[in-house]
Amino acid sequence: MIPTAFEYVRATSLDDALAKLAASKGEGKFIAGGHSIVPLMKLRLSQPKVLIDIARIPGLSGIREKDGRIEIGAATVHHDVATSALLRKQCPVLCDTAAAIGDPQVRNRGTLGGSLAHGDPSADYPASMLALDAGIHMNGPKGWRVVKASEFFQGLFTVDLAHDEIITGVQFTPVRAAAYAKLHQRASHYAIVGVAAALDASDGRIRSARIGLTGAGPCAIRLRKVEEALAGKTASTDSITAAARHAAADVQTVNSDLHASEEYRRAMVPVFTRRALEAALTRLQRG
16 A cells, blocks of 8 residues: 655754654654554554654664663664674673564664564564663653663553653663574564573572563563572573473463464463573573
8 A cells, every 4th residue: 555645854853853743743753764654654554744754863873881881772773783792792682682683674774762662562672671671761842751661561562652752762781691582473573472581690590580572462571470480599401491381371461363373372482481591591601
């Protein structure tokens, strides 16, 4: 199908972007890479009268380290996340996650902020944002605010982002002992089941774990029962195997579609939870 007619404008700053959005009186949408909004427009599921291009706003992209934390701008494309030397050294789970998104065309145009704002239940980043306990930074008419990833993803295509706000980036403490494991749909590479796991361990024991699940349900969630099962346990394959058995217990609602049935997805949740944890354990042991 062909989208309805719209006006295209380019924002030159965050203030300009918010002003243009306000001027559209509820009829405007932001666009950066366009991989979320354009398909919806082609199907006429979204019919904005104004598209506001935020891709070239100065300072809205880039990967930086500041005071022991890492900041990634919302307009940073997946390719830059996947190939970042800083992330590969300090937080490789995000490189793995970004590299698993779509194909080269998607990774060179799609953006971190666009993916998070869209809230697709099969997107990859949400699982890693949960595992890293990332803060989602946003700005709007009421000023700046930060929402934890655990509170940001609320339901099917539903996130804690007001219609008049813009995501500006994410911030988190880097974790070396973290990994992402994904069962992907072969054509789109969307996650049928995707699990990101981060481990904090010392003296051979797991002090805490954070595990994010995407693809299986209406939105990304933490696997709290697995996290609880790992706390205080020996950092070993046996501990991981035992804890991963609890994974399906955290998933109340499971998706079912032409790519995978509810039964299949539910069976794969503990499998990919174990794989993500084993990969995180390997990184922990390597130091």
